[in-house]
Amino acid sequence: MKRYLLASILSIVLVASSFGVQAQDYSKYGIGADIPGACSYKSIDAKDYSGRTLNIITHAVPVMGEPTALHAKQFEELTGAKVNVVHVPFGDLFQRIMIPFQTGQAAYDVLFYGSLWIGDLHAYLEPVPAAYQQVSGMKDVTVNYKGVATWGDTMVQYPVDGDRHYLKYRTDIFDNPKMKERYKKETGKTLKVPTTWEEYNEIAKYFSGWDWDGDKELNYGSAEVAKRDDLMFSAFISRVAPYAKHPDVKGGFFFDLETMKPLVNTPGWVRGLELFVAAQKSFPPGGNNFGLGDEIFSFGGGQTLMSYSWDDAFIQAMQSGSRIRNKVAAAPLPGALEVWNRKTGKWDKFKTPNLAPYITWGWTSAVSKLSTNKDMAFDYLCFFSNEANTAHDLQIGRFGVNPFRKAHFDAKFWIEKLGWEEKIAKTYVKTLSDMDLSKNRVFDLRVPGVGQFMSSLAAGVSKALAGQETPQKALDGVAEEWRQIVDRIGKEKVREAYKNVVALEDNLR
Amino acid sequence: MMRTTYLLLKYTAILIWSSFVVLPFLWALTTSFKTAHGITSGATYIPWLQYEPSLEGWKVLVRTGGAGINIVQPYISSMVVTVGASLISLALGTLAAYGLSRFTYRLGFIKNSDIRFFFISQRIMPPIVLAIPFFLMLQYFGLLDSIIGLIIVYIALLLPIATWVMVDFFNNILREIDEMATIDGCNPIGAFFRVILPNSLPGIVVAGLFCLIFGWNDFFFAFILTFTKTQLLPVAVVALNSSVTPWWSLSASALVSVAPLVIIAFVVERFLSSGNMAGAIR
Amino acid sequence: MLKYKHFFLLPGLIVLVAIIIFPLLFTIRVSFSSWDVVKPGLDWLGGKNYERLFVDLRFWEALFKLSLMAAGSVLIQYLIGFSLALLVWRDVIMKRFIRVLFLVPMMTTPVIMTVIWRTILHESLGPANDIVRMFGFEHLTWLSTSGMAMFSVILVEVWQWTPFMFLLLLAGLLSLPKEPYMAAAIDGAGPLRTFFSVTFPLMAPISAGAILIRLIEASKMMETVYVLTSGGPGTATETASYYIYIRGLRDYQIGYAASLSFTYLIVMIISLTIIAKVMTRKIIRD
Known part of the structure; x- marks a missing residue:
């Protein structure tokens, strides 16, 4: 009797729960x-x-x-x-x-x-x-x-995700007439969102070491990921790309695909590193030891004027409760007016800055x-x-x-769901979607042993940042190490893999 | 006068060192109640006054289903592995240390001091390259991702410490005790268990404490040799170390993970004070 | 008598050898292979890895920096640890509390505690510089200039591991026999003379043991470096063990890292043996 009762209760529960499933509207999952x-x-x-x-x-x-x-x-x-x-x-x-x-x-x-x-x-x-x-x-x-x-x-x-590096900056400074006037008076230049890394460094330097947001704490120009083994190589590639990725030169950014000769010590790369070294003056205290987490706190917390890397710092700044919510905006990474052409062995001058979005x-x-x-x-x-x-x-x-689907590039989504200001949402969406349209993109070095290549690069860059070696010497050292790594892994193996990367970059599909 | 100066100096020194020891914990305590906003506004210390406190850092530690980690199960696993490996290491290490302290072993040119050095030399090797052979070994025995597998590996880490520390302690116990016990009609094994062991309690306690500390805090092997089923505490805690370093929850977990060892430290201290072993025989 | 002595030593020795023999031999074998991210397995490379490490300046520099940092921090730990042990050896107020308090840092998980230290030393958001500024000084570059970064790493090591010395030395002090002290008192020796003629010589064996084991542990210093500076600025704080970590797990050059480890093991065994010999000789002379 007891058993029968139990069974019937069980079956009732089962039936009820299966009904429940059918009537499910799934909103309990938060979607x-x-x-x-x-x-x-x-x-x-x-x-x-x-x-x-x-x-x-x-x-x-x-x-x-x-x-x-x-x-x-x-x-x-x-x-x-x-x-x-x-x-x-x-x-x-x-x-x-x-x-x-x-x-x-x-x-x-x-x-x-x-x-x-x-x-x-x-x-x-x-x-x-x-x-x-x-x-x-x-x-x-x-x-x-x-x-x-x-x-x-x-x-x-x-x-499942889309990532890229882009520039983030403070609109309350860049759009502030008083700041613009002050900048004009003291430097003779117009304050605008930087379109080259030289401009980025200049502006960052000007806005370093004084309290420009009136919170009684000193502010600084630039927060960058510069800690050696903490993703610094990605930041460096972002800085180098426009100087070394010539829109008319195909066949490789990290290596010359034909000879598999490393290009890391070519003049475009060296220029990128020189500018990275110079930018240290505009870092907050300890900025040359900032990992990604520190960069997020520094820009997202309102300490620095500009920054570039993944989305996190921007999102941190736009979080509800943040004191700089809706005071930041996104822009494409700065470019370069001079680009190294490794085919001709000359610097080519550009009228509009050469952009080379890094699809990190x-x-x-x-x-x-x-x-x-x-x-x-x-x-x-x-x-x-x-x-x-x-x-x-x-x-x-x-x-x-x-965002990684076409449907995500809709400003309305960010305005309605997250309460972003229209202008911010629009520049954000445009910055991101434009990277997809670019014909001069840089992808990661997706080859076997990428860890070796990148940690060698980071070690060299780090030596230059610390002043232990000149940028040229540091990158020469990296190139030498890269040659050895290629030899160890096998030239053909690396080439075979790198071909896929070059195909993506040269828009062969 | 000189005595007063000495006392003054003594307590000043104690005070300075105590502050140095305590300050990081106080910082961790206040940080554990902050959020990202409380951190980015610079160094702040007093809740409510300087920042808006939040319990998020603590809540994350017991939450399941994505929005945090649950450290209860890892806490228990950690205790089982640490205590298990420590007890075995301590037992084997005490025996070996007594042997090394009292008898002469010879194997070719190998002497006692070389054997002792062999024990401790097992700790010299950086763990990085040992990871793969240990992985293969546990894989062969089907012990990956298991408590037993970790205990075995931890014995290799802890036994050297236990042995090394205990040899020093046995060397300090006068040999007369052994001889007295042997005259009383014990064989060396009996003498060891009846007389020596009780007299070397402080040493065992110190060695045991070291085993517990090193076992509890080991990170690397616990990390490489487990997958999803078995998780130890340090591994579970660093699972919070995402792109944004969560200062708050790491602070909270630092305080939580130190707690059981501090309790043990109080116990240890009692044994240290009471067991003046040299005095015990006179 | 023979079988008794084996009863003591053999269980521990056999267990240890059983656990460690395979990993050790395997590591030596791997060090002659090119095991890396693309070629897992034990091919035969001859001595190529060793040739490479012989001219790998970064490794030798790291070894030098390691010996500097390890020796420096262990020496400081010993001096402070011994002083603290002497301070709380005899009567002191709140004896139990203070003794336990002095032990606590050692009980924290190094990986986690170093993250806390990193937040403390964070040059713009941490309390260290906040306090420095409160006293009216310029902010210090705790982690971003070579000298200071090395100092900071040693500082954290000293905080974490002085208790280890303290505990071993306190236990040693507590087990000292009483007669030598009575004899010294009869001789009318003052506290300083008693220390140098009685306490220090009696403590010498345990001191040597403590220093040696701390040197071994300090030489594996890796997590502190990884979290605080990741070897930077430049290569200023790159220690040998951290370099092996980079080569072994970041670069995943298992074969090369094994040859580095094995070389490191040999160098360490030789130098520790010398250090141990020198220390024992000094003890005997005293």
Whole structure:
């Protein structure tokens, strides 16, 4: 009798809960509304993965780590699968992924990591199945980020984020008539958003070491990521690109694709480094030891006038409660009026500054070849990045999810959902989407051993910043090391990989 | 007069060092109640007056489902691994140290002092390259991502310390005690357990404390040799170190993770004061 | 008698060798291979890695900086640790509290505590410069000029590890026999003479042991450097162990890093043996 009663109660509960599922409107997950599609809440809800486990490695909380865990929990509730997530700081992520791969241990099914490692990881990654490349969310991904996800002709990374470097500046200074007047009087020049790195340095220097926002604390000109092993190489590439990436010279930015000779010590690169060294005068105290986190606090907290790197500092500044909310704006990275032409061996002069947007690496995801749950893993990634979830994640600054679909370049979204001022939203969207239109882009060195190349570059640049060596000598040293690295890894292997990067840069697709 | 000057100097020195020890903790305490806004406005110290306090830094430590990490499970795992490895290391290390202190071992040109140095030399190797062989070893035995696997690796880290410290302590205990015990009719093993061990409690306690500290705080192996199932405390805590360094929650976690060891330190101190072993036999 | 003595030593020795033998031999073998990010596995490269490290100036410079920083910080730790132990050895108010307080820094997780120190030394947002400015001085470049950066790394090391010395030396002091002191008192020796003729010689063996083990630990100094300066500015604070970390895990040149590690191991064993010999000889002479 008792047992019968229990069973009937159980069945009633079951029926009720299944009714509940059918009547689900999914808004309890914090999304506005489910957007129909192959990986929508409804479609994923229909799948049953109970009894199976999905292991995910991702970045530390919150940037990328928090959305990973959030959507993992939703995925658990919808499909009945068990999802384990481990969070790792960026500096340790690579070895955590690589050691199990090299030793054949199926440690993780899904990986979130920096897209520049594709050259090292592609052999261990499962290509994205054709069916997933046809879903609406994937089709809308911009050309740049499809390119970032692709190795040769195969898509091995699942795009979940779009990253790029751009300039951020304070509008309350640049648009302030008093400041403009003062700047004109003292320098004889017009204060405007810098379009070359020389201008950037000049303005930064002028606005360094005095209190221009009236908060009784000293302000400074520029916050940059300059700590050696803390992503400084990306900042440096941003500064170098317009001087070294000539729009008419094809065939490689880091190497000459034909000879595989390193180009890091050519005059364009040296000029970029000289300007980086000079810019140190406008850093806040300790600025030459700033990691990404410090840069975010410095610009996002209102200490510095300008900055450039990923979205984070801009988002920090625009957060509700920030004292400089709606007082910042985005612009393309400065360019150069003189560009080194390595074909002719001369500096070419430009009337309008040469821009070379650096489509820097960012967060991406992939499924391990060793995984025994590939179906579930791709469903998770597809669910993670479905339109409803992305629209939700884009609104939460700390998640670090940035526009990567055409649909995201709509100023209305930022004005309505996040309360940005119209002008800021418009310049932000335009800055970002213009990078996709550029015909003179620079991508990361997506080749095997990218870690070696970049840490060697960072060490050389760091020596120049500290005044231990001249920029030319430091970069000569880097070039020599790069030659050795190429020899060790194998010239053809590196060339084969670098060809893919050059194809992206020279717009061959 | 001289005595007063001495006392004055003594307490000034104690006060200065105590402040140096305490200040980082006070800073961590106040930082743990800040948010990003409280940090970017420069160094501030007093909540409400200088910044708006928030509990976010602490809440993150017990939250599940993405918006934080839950350190409860890692806390327990850390304790199990640390205590397990420490006890085994301490037992093996005490025996080995007693042997090295009392008997003469010879193997070719290898003498006691070389064996002792061999123990401690295991700590010289930088852990970076050991990661892969340890990984392969645990993989072979199917012990990756498990508590047992970590305990095994930690024994290799802790046993050398235990042995090294204990040899010094046994050397300090007069040999007469052993002889007295042997005359009383004990064999060396019996003498060790009945007489020596109780008399060397302070040494064991110090060595044990070192084992606990080094085990509790090891980061590197806990990091490389686990995936998703087993997580130790330091590894869970650095999972908060994202692009924006969260000063607040790292501060909170620093305070949380030091707590159990401080309690142990009080226990240890009691043994230190009470056990004047040289005095015990006279 | 024979079997008794093996009962003591062998269990520990066997367990240690069993755990460590494979990783150690494996590391030596890897150091002759080109294991890196593209070629995992044990190919045979001969002595190429060793040839390369022989002319790798950055490694030798890092080794030099390491010995400077390790020796400097351990010496300071010993002096302060010994002084503190002497101060709280006998009667002192709140004895238990002060003793435990002195131990606390060692119990913090270095990785996390160094992050806290980095926030303290943050040149524009941290309290260190705030206090300096309160006294009317210019802000200090804690982490951004070579000399200061080295000082800061040593400062953090001293904060964290002086307790280690303190505990070992305090335990040593507490276990000293009483007779020599009585004899000294009968001789009418003052406190200074008692210290130099009784306390210090009696403490010499334990001091030597403590210094040696701290030197070993301090030489692995890596997390402090990584978090505070990541070897900068330039290469000013790059230590050997941090350099091995960069080569091994950042660059993922496992083979080369293994050869660096093995060389480092040899250099350390030789220099520690010499240091140990010198210290023991000094003890015997005293």
